[in-house]
Amino acid sequence: MMTLKVNGQVHQIESDADTPLLYVLRDELNLNAAKFGCGLGQCGSCTVIVDGKAVLSCVTPMVLLEGKQVTTLEGLGTASAPAPIQRAFMEEQAAQCGYCIAGMMMRAQALLQRNPKPTDAQIRAELAPHLCRCGTHMRILRAVHRAARLMDTAELAPADKRSAQ
């Protein structure tokens, strides 16, 4: 039996080692955010973060993940206490059907963690592997920009508090 650390929690995984991470997340750990879109690594719906990098979970077998840290959208925040990226997507109303959105958000999150102030061109290039069929692209781009601003403010907030003390 393998162990897998997901959203900070260690799990004993019963699935076979060749099982793609997506099925472990959805079927064994009952997590909804990573979506099945193609199973071929062509659409990005299944994207999660593994050790800081955006990974297509539908084509990543469990066996490659021993000892690594997996983060899904559930690990970032909740509807009542959303993370900056989640707040940004809500504030921009950046979804129609929303099926592709969780994957987009995870890649955007990974981008913002390593590059807090990406240019518009960098965001577009980063999201290249992701498909959206409803045509929400413009809002998604705006939401990623907004998330960058929100994260910037979030980092400032504790610093401000410190200086006030």
Place this chain on the structure above:
Amino acid sequence: MNGPVIMDRRLLLKGGGALLVSFSLTNAFAQDQAAPAAPPAPKLPGSLEKAPYLDSWIRIDADGSITVFTGKAELGQGFKTAFQQIAAEQLDVPFASLKVVTADTKLTANEGYTSGSNSMKEGGTAILNAAAQARELLVAEAARRLDVASENLRTENGAVIASDGRRLSYGELVASNMLHVQAQPSSKLKDPSTFKVMSQPVPRVDIPAKVTGGTAYVQDLRLTGMVHARVVRPPGYGAQLTDCDTAAIEKMAGVIKVVRDGSFLAVVAKKEFQAVKAMQALSAAAKWKEDARLPKQDDLASVLTKHLPSKDFTIFEHGNPGSGGRHTLEASYTRPYQAHGSIGPSCAVAQFTDGAMIVWSHTQGVFPDRAAIAEMLRMPPANVRLIHVEGSGCYGHNGADDAAADAALIARSLPGIPVRVQWTREQEHGWEPFGPAMVTKLKASLDDNGKVADWRFEVWSNTHSMRPGGAGALLAAQHMAQPFKVPEPRPLPLPEGGGDRNAIPIYSFPNAQVVHHFLPDMPVRISAMRGLGAYHNVFSIESFMDELAALAGADPVEFRLKHLEDARGRDVIEKAALGFGWRKGQKAPQDRGFGFAFARYKNLAAYCAIASEVEVVSETGRARLVRAVAAVDSGQVVNPDGLINQIEGAIMQSTSWTLYEQVTFDQSRITSIDWQTYPILRFEAAPETIEVHVINRPGMPFLGSGETGQGPAAASLANAIANATGKRLRDLPLTRKRIKDAIDA
């Protein structure tokens, strides 16, 4: 009330309120029979015509909680939020205090399909009036109890308040059967100038769960004891399963069962990836006899216009068509088969318990789908319940109904156990019913003043709806050992139309004729896709209008206005032109082009005009939308941001269809079976900006806007490409290669 009364035991047990009971009575009517016979009454607004009792739409419980019901299905368009706004506004209650329940054959009215941009017009209008009339009843009851005239009462925050300050909450006022009354033809609607919730950009109620990993889709359902099924579909249309040794597969880890019924083949396993592996093994074991019968893809235009038999209808005639003019122009435009291409392949869950089947599906029509599935299973419809749960966006009739049928057929063989069926990417791309290929031929003459003197429009097309229907519309029912016959295709009636949707020009031409060549034979599986025939017909008409404007030496916007009397149409054209900065005689920068197009969807729904700027790389032929400015008039606006989102999406999706998309096939198989073989627009091709200007029409009827942008976006883009390159492209999609070939020609 003279019909059988079916009490919903669960509801009766749960609630003590009298209205609750009355509600379940109403459902029996809403679902299973037409309204009681009565002398012809004036038409009721929207879907109230189909389900006239107020408590089919609004339920108020003794504790004051309010539930709004609709038979329409949320598909990602955001109407659930809009309906909640409408009800909150007309009832005078806080937005967040309401709950909206959508399409469920046990709970909601039968509103047919969620399609044709009709949700606001039908369901929205029903809720608008039902809520207003419920409020009137509450006020009347308060007037009686307080012994004051209704005129001296006002409503606020879920209560009726008298001028002396006495206050009765809706919960206190609600009494047995109060809302179990037939709707009136007209309502005391609130004055739009006093709106607090309607016409506001209220955030969508479904988005928080979608951006935090909540349970949001049918794919996310996890019923106790649920098992996972995968279907193995034939390699192509008409292929028959001849042999399949399932012994080894039945021994695979986790496999519960292999289900075979004629050429219907599926496998069920405990865990999802076990089902995937078993499906792969089953697919390898299955032997099929294929049936080569698809037309040559390169020949599609002549197949449609010459080889397939047609039924010809002259659907419009005005003046003296064929009288000609000074200068005559002819052109033909083509559209290939195109895919809905939902990002999440279809999925359904079904459970068969004690002779009753429940199916959770992202179908667009719970009632028609229930009828079809019941027929397939040879069960009484009353024993089948369809519950809509959101799926990935569908944009029309995708694999949803078929997946629901798959799940039901498999679940019947595993009584008591919930079965989840998930289609693969290849199955969705290979088996969804595509948007039909179409051909149009246009001929027009200009008079001495550069005005259209004579207009002729012909369109060749299959039907645009093969929705269930009957069981024969479902793949599983077609593949069973005792198969159901595919229902005979019919042209969809005007004024909405199918292949001829928007074929009749909105412009005023003195002489005009429009002919619909309806093609009953369908070599490729097709059905409804966003906009139906309007996408290609508007692309054709609006491209041709630009060709005629060029012939007349006129500016494209000016040329359109010269032929358009409809004042609201003129307003959106002027608004889009102004927003874009359109100027007569303007010249786009090097390798850029400007284009314009306009339509009123179905000639009876929302108006939409779009101006586009494109960039065309002349060395490669690659075209990219740089910016688009749209104007839309959808009547009374309920949620402006939701409307803008729909139009932005329409422009992006139509741009993808128009530049990249065509279903490919060989003699026996669909060959565009994933995103590699059926490429769609990616972020690199997203424009710099899309601007949508909304023209609100306070108090006017809801027009519906989900599909209004598809045609204008396509033509606007094509016109901009023509403006950039000097070459007119008439065959969709306007691929890089086609543009390059045109430039080089």
